[in-house]
Amino acid sequence: MLNRKGILMGNKNILIISFILILSLLAGCGQDNIQANEKLNKNNDNLVIRLEGGDWGYPTPFLHYRRGPGAYKMKLIFDSLLEKDEKGLIPWLAKEWEIKNDGKEYIFKLNKNIKWHDGNKLTADDVKFTFEYYKAHPPVWNNLIVNGKNIIENVDIIDDYTIKFIVNEKNATYLERVGTMPIIPKHIWENVKDPLKFYREEAVIGCGPYKLTNYSREQGIYKFKAFENYWGPKQKVDVIEFVPVSDPILAFEKGDIDTLMASPDILNRYENNEGFKVTKNKPFWGYRLIFNMDNRPELKDKSLRKVFAYGINRDELVQKVARGAGIVASMGYLPKAHKWYNPDIKKYNFDIEKARKLINGKEYSFKLLIGNSPKEVKIAELIKLSLSKVGINIEVKSVDNKTRDGLVKKGDFELAIIGHGGWGRDPDLLRDMYYSSETMESNSPASGSLPGFYNEKINELALLQMKQLNFDERKETIYKLQEVIAQEVPQIPLFNTIGYFVFRPLKYDGWMYTYDHHYPEHCKLSYLERK
Amino acid sequence: MGRIINIIKDFSLVGKISLIALVIILIIAIFAPYLSKYPHDKPVASPLKSPTKEHILGTDDLGIDLWAQIIHGARISLIVGLGTALIAGVGGSTIGILAGYFGGFIDKFLMRLADVMIVLPELPTMIVLGVFFGSSIYNIIIVLSLFSWIKPARIVRSKTLSIKEENFIKIAQIYGAKFHYITIKHIMPYIFPLILISFIKLINRAIIAEASLSFLGLGDPTSKSWGLILNYAINFSGIYFTPYWKWWVLSPLIAITITVVSIAIIGREFEKIFKLKI
Incomplete structure (x- = not known):
């Protein structure tokens, strides 16, 4: 009879807990008329966009998780020679390019005044270094291997802002392969022997539109802040935050996150509702x-x-x-x-x-x-x-x-x-x-x-x-x-x-789809000013 | 048996209702295959149909009849509940009697073992064992039993300790009665009510534990127990923003609640009648 009190409590607890459970189930269903979040942001100053978080690895080209949510976070920090828009490849770090010698030579002309997040200037030297480094240390998403061979034979610097790639054969896919590799700063990585262990702060210095200001692996939090000296189009979103979410729908309705992948069963809450806009993802x-x-x-x-x-x-x-x-x-x-x-x-x-x-x-x-x-x-x-x-x-x-x-x-x-x-x-x-x-x-x-x-x-x-x-x-x-x-x-x-992508257009309406990707959150241009 | 029927006659109204509810659940569990014309594991209708005459609890997202699943789930819950209670109840009582009767080294050894089991955090260890042994319903019974014998063992031990000092036992021992005889003839009648109540509580504990394990996705994925039905339902994206929760979430939840509450009430009634509180 030692445990008299304990077990008696146990009995009551069961009753109380089951009662609370049922109540809480009912509670979720009361509010049918939800309103769009009113946090408007007319002039878009200091616009903060919050998205569903989760740990997808440290966003360097070597340490992100192998799936999209990992890679595309890394690409916010690291720009590549080319970028993708709705129709195809567009000039990015490289303002123009030429393919010569029956498809065996690629010449890229870089934009001037490209700065790394630490203030140094990006030159052709960094580009050359990047591709040589990738040869020795393949990144997670490596586009440079075709049938087991690295496609780059040689990288020549013509001047500070012109670079020539000599590839192993003519190939219809090489422009995209070379053009989409993230460029890394030579002055940081030349001393890194094992990129798989390089977790320091310098590892996330890139030349992309966003700087990583916070990352918590345990909680799955990322915080990206617009890089003020970015060479390219101005960022429309000042801060992108990935926050932990237990139930995405509830979080979206409460305004904790700004986008939602909605299942068809709940779509009627957002369609024909002025506060929301629904777009169909591509079936990719x-x-x-x-x-x-x-x-x-x-x-x-x-x-x-x-x-x-x-x-x-x-x-x-x-x-x-x-x-x-x-x-x-x-x-x-x-x-x-x-x-x-x-x-x-x-x-x-x-x-x-x-x-x-x-x-x-x-x-x-x-x-x-x-x-x-x-x-x-x-x-x-x-x-x-x-x-x-x-x-x-x-x-x-x-x-x-x-x-x-x-x-x-x-x-x-x-x-x-x-x-x-x-x-x-x-x-x-x-x-x-x-x-x-x-x-x-x-x-x-x-x-x-x-x-x-x-x-x-x-x-x-x-x-x-x-x-x-x-x-x-x-x-x-x-x-x-x-x-x-x-x-x-x-x-x-x-x-x-075919996912349904729901967002609040009054808060932010810049979402876009590149020609080959299913999901707007992953597209860099979604966060930047467009012409 | 006659003794138990007499006790039941003394139940309060709530107690009697609970007993009837439990008996109905038992009958449903035993005759499950005859009580539904649909199988519990195959889609038979269009998905997420609301309750109709054809499908009295509607269907889930794969189009499987929910009534068939619930009555099949009753079987699993009761098998796990009774199985665990039987193993842990019998095992725990035996250990308690041995420890209480012989004392000394045996007592110390068994009670320290019980202490170790109490210190182990239950749910995490069950999760680890469940993952390690694979999640079949038998493994779940064994793992649950491992964690459930301690309470009956301790209660039975302390009762045995006090009875052992009674004069009539001392006299029986002087006349040459051995452990076996004394246990059956003298100790059992005293500790039977204790064992009965522990047994009932163990059933409840096991049913809840199985439901929680399945709910966490660690149960036997093919068993379709109540916890698993609930797990599937709650994982359906945005279930509370659709009408589906009204049948898909509520039916397993109500089934679990009715079963657990009625067993708990029956346990309380026994406690009242035996004037015992454990």
Whole structure:
């Protein structure tokens, strides 16, 4: 009878807690008429934009997390030679460029008066240093490796503001590859032996529009402040803050954050409401199902892969998991909104009879690796159900998202579902993914080959397209490539999401989409003055 | 058994209602497959349908009937509750009797072990063990039992200690009665009410613990227990800004609440009648 009081309290507590729980559930639903936040900012002085936080690594080119939210924070600090707008590549640090010698020489003319955050001047020397440093120490998102080789043969300084790159061969993608690498200051990095351990304050000195003034890994906080001596267009947003958020919708409604990715179910709160504006994201983010043909050689059989293609109801995934806010992905990978998308390729509509015919009475069982986000769990559950009707037994293994990213990179899985952006990039991504090579070009989850997949025709087309500088010729090859990929089913692109981006236009209306990216928060030009 | 029925007759009105509620839940759990025409793990209708005659609790986002899930979840909650209570109750009482009766080294050893278990922070350790052993429902029962035997063991030990000093036990020992005989004939009748009440409380604890583990996403993902249904529902983006919470969140929540509250009340009734308070 020692614990008399303790247990009695326990009983009461249970009652009280369950009562409070129910009350708090009801409370969330009372306020149906929300108002747009009234914190107007007419002259935009000291405009502070708050966005959903989370730890995505220290924003240097070497230490950010390999996914978009990490890389694009880094790009606020570090500018590159070129930038992207709605239509394509635009001059940035380089005001003009020339391609010479049958596509083997790239000459960039830099803007003058570009200053690093610490006041030093940026010259061609820094650019040359950057590319040499990247050769020895590859950054997380490395565009400079093609088929296992660094594309830069030599970097020559012509004068303080003119620089010439000599590349290993002519290639349709090299301008973007060279142009989008973040430039780092020589006077800081020349003494850094191991950039993976360089966590000092100098590591985030760049020449970009924003300076990092606060970073907390534990809380997932970043604070960026406009750099007053920025060479380029004036910043419209003075401070960008990434703050920890437990429930994004509540935080947005309370005005704690300024943007929201809304699900279609709650869209009616913001549509037809003057205080809010809703834009549709581009479908350049999506989920795919990857086969590991090294670990399970039976998957090298094209007809077994087609069983998956016919046996998975991708339309159902869009309706139930994305709540209709998505499109069934193209079997040729490039999504419908991509400017190189080939609409006339094989579609693989859900057809259980066809799948049964192809599997021909055999039974298989596979382990499916997924992350732990509720959406992926649902995708896996639906795939499991529909494949079980065909005779494929799926055992789902759910791990932390970052663990899954790592396992997929290492090839340590049988089947895996992974979701990522970057589906709108240059179609050379088809080579990156479908060309059978062992090399890993970039650390991004949107990059990397399919383990064990080999197809002569795809290899040939993948290599051909990147050498075609003529737009129409290249387009034809890319179309053909998508066609062959759709016939071979090396992996199953499941669906692309169309997010609804909600913001308060009275507070800030500058959001834009670059031609190849799905999400305005990631675009540098969203925060700058436009002509 | 007759004794228990007599006790139940002495229950207050609330106690009797709770008992009826619990019996109904028990029946539902036992006959779950016959009480719903839909499976608990397959989509049968369009997603997020509000409650209708066809689907009395509506459907979730995959189109799975919620009533089928709730009654199937009752099974899991009760299996976990009863299983844990049985293992921890029997194990804990045995340890308590051994420690109380023999004293000395055995007592010290067992009680220090109990101290160690009390010092361990419960939820974090359960989470670690759950992750380590994998989350099947049996593992959850074992992990919960590991943390639940201490209270019954301590209570039973102190009662045993006091009974042991009674004269009739001393006399029985002088006449040659051994541990086994004394426990069954003399100690058990005294500690039975204690064990019964501990048992009821353990059921509750286990049901709540399983629901919290599943809610945190550490339960058995294929089991569809109440905690897991709640976890799925709450993770649905913006659920409180849609009408879906009215059936999807409330039904598992009410199921958990009714079960836990009625078991708690029954425990209290027993305490009152035995004039015991643990």
